[in-house]
Amino acid sequence: MGGMQGWLQERLSRRLLLAGGVAAAGAAAANVTGAKGEAAHPGHDAGGTAVAPGGDAYTAGPSGHSGAHGAMVTIGEVDSGRNGFDPGAMLTDWEVGTLSTLPDGRTLRTFEIVAEDKEIEIAPGVMFLAWTYNGRVPGPALRATEGERLRVVFRNYGSHPHSIHFHGIHAARMDGVPGAGLIGPGEEFVYEFDARPFGCHLYHCHALPLKRHIHKGMYGAFVIDPDPVRHPEQAAVARSRLLGSAENLGWQEFVMVMNAFDTNFDGENEFYAVNTVAHAYMKAPIAIARSRPVRIYLVNVVEFDPINSFHLHGNFFDYYDQGTTLTPTLKTVDLITQCQAQRGILEFSFAEHETGLYMFHPHQSEFTELGWVGMFDVREDVA
Numbered sequence: 191m192g193g194m195q196g197w198l199q200e201r202l203s204r205r206l207l208l209a210g211g212v213a214a215a216g217a218a219a220a221n222v223t224g225a226k227g228e229a230a231h232p233g234h235d236a237g238g239t240a241v242a243p244g245g246d247a248y249t250a251g252p253s254g255h256s257g258a259h260g261a262m263v264t265i266g267e268v269d270s271g272r273n274g275f276d277p278g279a280m281l282t283d284w285e286v287g288t289l290s291t292l293p294d295g296r297t298l299r300t301f302e303i304v305a306e307d308k309e310i311e312i313a314p315g316v317m318f319l320a321w322t323y324n325g326r327v328p329g330p331a332l333r334a335t336e337g338e339r340l341r342v343v344f345r346n347y348g349s350h351p352h353s354i355h356f357h358g359i360h361a362a363r364m365d366g367v368p369g370a371g372l373i374g375p376g377e378e379f380v381y382e383f384d385a386r387p388f389g390c391h392l393y394h395c396h397a398l399p400l401k402r403h404i405h406k407g408m409y410g411a412f413v414i415d416p417d418p419v420r421h422p423e424q425a426a427v428a429r430s431r432l433l434g435s436a437e438n439l440g441w442q443e444f445v446m447v448m449n450a451f452d453t454n455f456d457g458e459n460e461f462y463a464v465n466t467v468a469h470a471y472m473k474a475p476i477a478i479a480r481s482r483p484v485r486i487y488l489v490n491v492v493e494f495d496p497i498n499s500f501h502l503h504g505n506f507f508d509y510y511d512q513g514t515t516l517t518p519t520l521k522t523v524d525l526i527t528q529c530q531a532q533r534g535i536l537e538f539s540f541a542e543h544e545t546g547l548y549m550f551h552p553h554q555s556e557f558t559e560l561g562w563v564g565m566f567d568v569r570e571d572v573a
Contacts, residue, residue, distance in 0.1 A: 262559055263469040266314030273310050275326040277463075277470035281444040284413075284433065285330035292339060299334050299385070300341045305348040305395075305408070312451050312461055313468040313561065320407035321348055321395070327466045328447040328491070329393070329410030333433055336388040336417040342381040346373050352403070353379075355396035356412060357531070359386050367396045388416040388431075390487045390513030390533045392447075405452060405493040411445050411533075413487055416516065424516040431485075442478060442572075443485045448500075448528075448552075448562065450492040459494055462552075462562035471564025479572040480545060486536040487513070490528035498557070500536070501525040503549040507538035525553055540568045 270276040287301040303323050310327055312318045323329025334340055346352050351374045355366035360383035363370050373379045395408035418428040429437040449466060450459035461468045478484060490498040501524060508518035509526050513535040520526065526534065540548070551563035 263472050264313045264561070267473070268311045268314055268467050268470070273326075274308075275466075277465040277467045278474055278476075280326075280328075280331070280465045281446070281476065283331060284333040284445070286333050286433070297335070297338045298341060299338045300343065301330075301332055302343045302345075303329065303354065304345045305352040307348050310407075310466070312453075312463065312466055316453065316461065318407075318451050318453060321350065321352070321403065322407050323354075323410055327407035328449065328489075329408070331411040331413065331445045331447075331487075332393070333413045333415065334385040335415045335432065336385055336420060338385045340381075340383055340385050343378070344371075344373070344381065345378045346375055349375060350403075351375070351397050352395050352408065353397055354381060354393050356381070356383070356393045357391040358383065358412070358414070360384075365396075366393075368398070372397055385414045387514050388414045390489065390510075390535050392489050392491065392531060392533055394491065394531075401493050404491060407449075409447070409449075409489075409491045411447055411487055411489050413445070413513070421516060427516045440482060441485050442482050443487070444476065445487045446489070448488070448490045448492055448498050450495065450557075450562075452494060457494055459492070460560065462492070462557040462560045464562060464564065468561025469563065475547060475565035475567035477572045478540060478566045478568045480540050480543065480568050480570055483537060483539045483541075484566075487533070488528070488536055489533040490530060492530060495554075495557075497527050497529055497554070499525060499527045499552040499554060501551055501553045502536075502538065505538055505540065505543065505548065507536045510535040510537075540566070543568060545569055 285301065287299045290298045290300070292298050304325075306322055306325055308320055308322045308325055309317050310320045310322075320327050342354060342356075344354050351372055353366040353372040355371075356364075360381075364381050364383050365371065366381070371379050371381060391412040391414065393410055393412045395403040397403045415432045416428040418425040418432060421428045426437065429435045430441060432438050446464045447466075448462075448464055450462040452458060453460045463469075464471065488500055492498045506522045506524045509520040509523060510517075511519040511532075511534045513533065518537075519534075526536075528534070545568050548566045548568060549563065550566065551558045
């Protein structure tokens with residue numbers, strides 16, 4: 191009986207933290223202050239939808255887009271200015287570095303990344319002491335082109351040893367593990383390698399304990415676009431992925447890093463999100479032009495849960511696992527799963543749909559309820 195009670199207490203405490211039902215739950219979290227959440231009241235759901243006596247918020251008419259899941263969203267707004275990053279802007283904010291030419295004529299693309307400790311807000315009033323790349327979580331979304339020489343100047347301004355481990359092909363001395371690019375506070379290291387293979391990759395700290403450094407926020411998307419010249423048999427598809435090309439401009443591209451936060455250090459996540467802020471894309475749905483195709487670079491870095499997923503409502507998509515092929519690895523699916531560090535590219539269109547709000551979320555219901563859910567706002571056109 192004691193085991194069952196413990197399990198129930200754990201599950202209840204995690205939801206009450208979000209719901210704001212027990213103030214002590216927020217106060218007990220070592221680095222959480224002023225936690226807020228939804229609070230149901232007799233006769234109304236959390237979003238203000240009237241509920242008939244004997245009814246419930248799920249069957250009542252929704253009050254705006256947040257009502258689609260019974261208005262199970264956090265109350266209030268996160269201060270993006272204080273955070274120094276905005277989940278809406280993160281969707282399309284690619285870091286392309288600076289370009290120069292090597293003596294052999296090849297392109298050199300240089301990135302500068304610093305590690306620093308920073309307190310960030312992950313839900314209204316909920317603060318998290320993060321370790322960051324360039325002051326944001328996730329770190330900057332790096333984008334390069336296949337075959338370029340990449341140079342990443344890394345400086346550690348944080349309080350712990352850190353590194354950058356890139357998922358790609360490189361020499362052992364550039365691997366970002368102890369003895370090969372792991373540096374202490376105040377030190378600098380330069381990673382240099384060729385951009386290959388093309389695809390949707392990631393980078394993250396590889397200092398020990400690994401789960402601690404990743405969970406604290408040290409990760410980011412790393413996309414290498416295919417060089418159309420190297421893929422003549424599929425040049426048109428390759429050009430559509432090449433940032434800045436005429437074919438690429440026809441696509442609506444977004445980078446989504448699925449992450450989560452253990453706010454009380456018990457090895458269980460209390461909040462889940464895409465691009466850090468819980469319910470960000472429920473409160474501010476992502477505008478989509480109905481006539482233009484959509485491409486999502488999706489990366490899973492959720493720690494403490496072995497599997498994450500992405501489900502799209504009212505539509506299906508093609509999926510390119512790891513993004514290293516120019517033909518889909520899965521066609522016409524509405525849900526894919528990813529383990530930690532798995533990533534891929536999703537492509538779909540709303541051209542034959544009505545305009546309106548279309549939900550996306552994982553099919554782990556707990557993740558959805560604790561912050562990882564959003565909406566696409568499909569419109570005739572987007573300015």
